[in-house]
Amino acid sequence: MNASRTRALRVSSAALVCSVALLAGCSDSGSSGSGSSGRKETSTTQAAQAAVPAADGDLQSDYQKVVKDVLPSVVQIQAGGDLGSGVVYDDKGHIVTNAHVVGDGKTFKVTTANSENELTATLVYSYPDQDLAVIKLDQVPGGLRAAAFGDSAKVAVGQIVLAMGSPLGLSSSVTQGIVSATGRTVSEGGSGGGTAVTIPNMVQTSAAINPGNSGGALVNLDGQVIGIPTLAATDPTFGDSAAPGIGFAIPASMVKTVAAQIIKNGKVTDSGRAALGITGRTVVDDSHQAAGVAVVDVKSGGAADKAGIEAGDLITELGDTKTPTITALSEALAADRPGQKTSVTYTRxxxxxxxxxxxxxx
Known part of the structure; x- marks a missing residue:
């Protein structure tokens, strides 16, 4: 995956209907009644109209304050010839970003929002299963500001958010939208029918997520990072062009969980993600329709191994969920937890x- 491109989520179809309601105050100056009544109505209307710019001004001030407070914590990351974004995690120079931004790189160039000087950074650990990574600045500049991360449980549909990053290489850019949905499970398909990267509990947003936004910050109006923008949807019915207003961010709770483990242990020790312990790939039937997940390899001592599943078996269901593809199996597992008991239906x-x-x- 080219790190300068925000990952794209393929959707079979997307129909977005947006409704905008305009509220307008009006006074019926031609209605019967005394002149004083007419003047009172006019005064009330004028007061209401005067309040609108004030309210708009308050919201604008909120935006500007959030940008001023948070943007210094959002950096641009150059990994080889590719560009992405990152968020300063602490005052020790740790920066959290997407695994697909760092790619296979070990060293990086970082530019902060308030300086054009390039800093160098080194990879601490990359965790592609959750598309997260942590890098560390080799030298921490004075005034480096760590971002504040919010509570994912408090993220609500309709909440106003700002996306900050370096879309198309334009550093320190900001876009605005709302939280469109929470709890989304999305997948980026693996090549050749291989294992997909499936990420649960994503925050869906209408804030524009463009190439280069990956690894940046999705921020609420309290100045808290509530997610790391990672995926932008595409619609194959329009030639895989971008589906405007459909982007996804990894929730702050998962970001903090993964980053804290990486910083403390140098790796992820407790992913919280359920697994069967297999390597699989999608296979098709004689009609070229997806027919299940062929088990290519079984991890010794893993869940599948203990249940007697072998290489060559064709998994078709996990619990009550049909799994015609590796993506479907990954998404079904994303809804479960380690230690949970379920059933696997397969053909041998x-x-x-x-x-x-x-x-x-x-």
């Missing part, structure tokens, strides 16, 4: 079998 040598499985951890 033409025979359909169902076994109980205690899920492991990814």
């Amino acid at each position: 040598d033409g025979d359909v079998k169902t076994v109980d499985v205690t899920l492991g951890e990814q």
Whole structure:
């Protein structure tokens, strides 16, 4: 994946209907009644009209304050010839970003919002399963400001948010929108039908997420980072062009969980993600329709191994969820937790079998 491109989520169809309601105050100056009544109505209307710019001004001031407070914590990251964004995590120079921004790189150039000087940074750890990574500045400049991360449980649909990053290489850019949905599970398909990267509990937003925004900040009006922008939707019915107003961010709770483990242990020790312990790929039937997930390899001692699942088996269901593709299986697992008991239905040598499985951890 080219890190300068924000990851794209393929959607089969998307129809967005936006309704804008305009509220207008009016006074019926031609209605019957005394002149004083007419003047009172006019005065009330004028007061209401005067209040509108004041309210707009308050919101504008809120925007400007958030930008002033948070933008210094958002950096531009150059990984080879590709550009992405990152968020300053602490005052020790740790920066959290997307795994697909750092790619296979080990060293990076970082530019802060208030300086054109390039800083150098080194990879601490990349965790592609959650598309998160942490890098560390080799030298911490004075005045480096860590971002404040919000509570994911308080993120609500309709909440106003700002996306900050370096879209198309334009550093320190800001776009505005709302939280469109929460709890989305989205997948970026692997190549050749291989394992997909599936991320649960994503925050959907209408704030523009463009190439280069990956790894930046999705911020509420309290100046708190509530997510890391990661995916932008595309619509294949229009030639895989961008689906405007549909972007996704990794929630702050997961960002903090992963980043804290990486900084403390140098790796992720507790992902909280359920796993079968297999390597699989999507296979198709004679009609070229997805027919299930072929087990390519089984991790010794993993959940599938303990349940008797073997390489060559074709998994078709996890619990009550059909899994015709590796993406479908990944999304079904994303809804479960390690240690949870479920069932796996698979085919072996033409025979359909169902076994109980205690899920492991990814």
